[in-house]
Amino acid sequence: MIGCPRINPIRRRAFTLIELLVTISIIAVLLAMLTPTIRYTIGAARGFGCQMNQRTVAFEFQLFADDELHGDRGDDEGELGSNRFRMDTFQENQYGIDEFWEHPAAPTVTILDSNGASPMRCTEVHGEVVVRRNTPCSAGPFNTPQTVSFGFNSRFDRAEIVGRNGRPRAVRVTLTSDILMHGDTPLLWDVDGEAAFEKGVQPIYSAPSLDSRGPYANDRLWFPGHRHNGRINVGFVGGHVLTSNDPLGESGWEWGYQPTP
Secondary structure (H helix, E strand, C coil): CCCCCCCCCCCCCCCCHHHHHHHHHHHHHHHHHHHHHHHHHHHHHHHHHHHHHHHHHHHHHHHHHCCCCCCCCCCHHHHHCCCCECHHHHHHHHHCCHHHCCCCCCCEEEEECCCCCCCCCCCCCCCCEEEECCCCHHHCCECCHHHCCEEEEHHHCEEEEECCCCCEEEEECCECHHHHHCCCCEEEEEECHHHHHHHCCCCCEECCCCCCCCCCHHHCCCCECCCECCEEEEEECCCCEEEECCHHHCCCCCCCCCCCC
């Protein structure tokens, strides 16, 4: 009788402790190499979302400034006429505050939260934005200024001039559709609300000092938010949005332009 051949069982070879340690070390090295790249990619994606929000606001500004296409300009139409408006009014329109308030019974409203989508929010900024009723932008309507994402060009609100006594001072200006001819002038950009709060100013307006000897001197209103991989996004009057780690050093960006009082 011919017997069946004996089949030896297959021995499964286990990992040794040294092999496990080597494998874990390799994985750790790969993660260390990939983490900055992943972080940069996520930051770039959020930065793009911020750019899209600024582009939306810049487009709304173009409509608001146009003599034919603008909608409700609030109190400005009765006070200034149909062809002039204030920068404050555009901001109030965008935030839905002051004369654009849509919550008559509420003294304060949370208009944005950390999960909310709004063109007035940078995607890298979290926390509630609480606004007060019957408070214009010039008076600081925010209970939470630290969470404000964007600052608008302060020189569109107050131009710096030199008075007869030779001293510089700020004069409030009104805007017309002529502002649209200055497409390379920054309209809004990422600001650091915490830094503005520490300086004791509202982040709703911002402006670099440049050569100011008066209200804008010593970068009192300059607090850019370099939160996109060390860069800030800047939306322009012309509707385009650019990003830079040195916004004041960029050629062609008309930071010094201000409307004539």
